[in-house]
Amino acid sequence: MQTRKTRILADLPTQLLTRPRAWALTGVVGLSLMGVVAAVAVPQQGPSQVPTVAVIETLPPPVAVSSAATDLPFVSELRVQGGDTAQTLFRRLRIDDPQALAMLTESPDGRQALRQLRAGRTVTAVVHGDGSILSFRLPVGQDGERIVLERGNDGRLTLRTDREATTTTLVEMRSGVIRSSLYAATDAAELPDEVANKLVELFGTEIDFHTDLRKGDRFNVIYEAVYDRGAPVRAGRVLAAEFVNQGESHVVVLHQRADKEQYYTADGRSLGQAFLRSPLEFSRVTSGFGGRIHPILNRARDHKGVDFGAPTGTPVKATSDGVVEFAGTQRGYGNLIVLQHRGKISTAYAHLSGFASGLRQGQAISQGDLIGYVGTTGMSTGPHLHYEVRIDGEAQDPMSVELPIANALEGRELQAFRRDTAPLLHRFALLNRDTQLARAN
Numbered sequence: 551m552q553t554r555k556t557r558i559l560a561d562l563p564t565q566l567l568t569r570p571r572a573w574a575l576t577g578v579v580g581l582s583l584m585g586v587v588a589a590v591a592v593p594q595q596g597p598s599q600v601p602t603v604a605v606i607e608t609l610p611p612p613v614a615v616s617s618a619a620t621d622l623p624f625v626s627e628l629r630v631q632g633g634d635t636a637q638t639l640f641r642r643l644r645i646d647d648p649q650a651l652a653m654l655t656e657s658p659d660g661r662q663a664l665r666q667l668r669a670g671r672t673v674t675a676v677v678h679g680d681g682s683i684l685s686f687r688l689p690v691g692q693d694g695e696r697i698v699l700e701r702g703n704d705g706r707l708t709l710r711t712d713r714e715a716t717t718t719t720l721v722e723m724r725s726g727v728i729r730s731s732l733y734a735a736t737d738a739a740e741l742p743d744e745v746a747n748k749l750v751e752l753f754g755t756e757i758d759f760h761t762d763l764r765k766g767d768r769f770n771v772i773y774e775a776v777y778d779r780g781a782p783v784r785a786g787r788v789l790a791a792e793f794v795n796q797g798e799s800h801v802v803v804l805h806q807r808a809d810k811e812q813y814y815t816a817d818g819r820s821l822g823q824a825f826l827r828s829p830l831e832f833s834r835v836t837s838g839f840g841g842r843i844h845p846i847l848n849r850a851r852d853h854k855g856v857d858f859g860a861p862t863g864t865p866v867k868a869t870s871d872g873v874v875e876f877a878g879t880q881r882g883y884g885n886l887i888v889l890q891h892r893g894k895i896s897t898a899y900a901h902l903s904g905f906a907s908g909l910r911q912g913q914a915i916s917q918g919d920l921i922g923y924v925g926t927t928g929m930s931t932g933p934h935l936h937y938e939v940r941i942d943g944e945a946q947d948p949m950s951v952e953l954p955i956a957n958a959l960e961g962r963e964l965q966a967f968r969r970d971t972a973p974l975l976h977r978f979a980l981l982n983r984d985t986q987l988a989r990a991n
């Protein structure tokens with residue numbers, strides 16, 4: 551077996567797999583997977599899912615016209631039996647309402663609903679003491695749709711199709727092993743396309759899916775699946791995923807922090823295109839972004855970056871993952887490094903005294919990598935780093951531009967994160983053990 555499919559719900563009574571109910575989700579949360587699961591929408595299921603046969607309750611009178619206690623409407627449910635007709639259903643539900651019967655048996659919608667009467671389905675009626683109906687619900691079709699016959703306050707009967715929201719969100723877990731291609735594996739695992747694409751996005755900064763993928767690489771993913779009346783309609787959020795690439799495990803989990811959901815690595819670092827605010831470990835801004843009198847040219851000139859004062863030789867770090875686009879000398883910039891990042895974002899580091907050894911154009915750089923040293927080359931009056939952020943070629947203020955900020959969880963937040971994610975990571979570990987057992991056999 552190269553591919554496993556596991557639903558978390560397999561831990562629960564098997565009936566949940568075929569008929570999700572409101573408490574199915576409670577069960578999932580009960581597994582204490584992680585905090586975000588609790589945010590899943592509460593599924594709604596109509597009364598037709600409840601196989602009750604008896605009179606269940608007395609409703610308060612919905613219309614304040616009758617004071618007779620005998621006229622309190624009551625709710626009845628019964629299961630359709632083989633051979634039932636509108637007449638037999640009405641009789642068994644103690645409905646005495648010729649007008650309602652006529653509407654059901656003579657209108658096209660009513661007749662079509664009656665043709666779909668199936669033994670085992672549940673009919674619900676709200677009936678007055680005198681036998682007249684307030685409502686009558688008859689399931690039709692395969693997906694829980696209902697025909698509803700209702701009497702309004704004015705006494706008029708209407709017939710309509712009940713299209714109540716019936717979506718349920720469940721949490722599913724799937725695993726796969728790469729044999730030929732990633733998408734062949736995600737297809738084999740019956741992973742929805744949205745989830746497969748999300749995997750590529752989530753691991754794209756760490757794994758180059760064109761060149762790094764190897765046969766035997768594997769993935770585990772936990773995501774939400776939205777069902778409408780038992781049929782899957784779309785995928786929701788990916789809650790956690792693991793990709794084992796060339797023996798190395800990469801894990802991401804969705805975690806909520808200060809009202810914001812973000813993906814984090816297993817050790818609590820925020821994921822994706824995160825930028826450090828400053829390329830220097832310790833620094834202070836000596837000149838901000840925007841218009842100023844240039845110290846050498848002595849005339850007004852736009853300052854396209856931010857200057858950080860620091861001694862010559864101070865290490866300069868890449869503020870985000872990227873590729874070296876330029877490393878050399880450029881007029882006023884002096885020794886300059888330009889890094890190209892994803893999303894048409896680039897960063898520039900100027901007036902450097904030197905470059906990290908071996909730095910060359912096209913080289914892949916990780917966030918935090920040492921790329922060069924502070925200096926005062928080019929048009930500069932003293933040692934400092936001139937730092938620029940360009941989006942689509944346009945210089946932006948590095949201190950205020952909306953960039954994804956790298957933020958590693960610390961202290962209590964890290965503790966909470968560990969507590970929330972431990973069961974997930976354990977689950978991944980179990981799955982990996984199972985996969986290895988399966989492959990050994």
Ligand SMILES: [Zn+2]
Nearest residue numbers: 855856857936
């Ligand atoms: Zn500057």
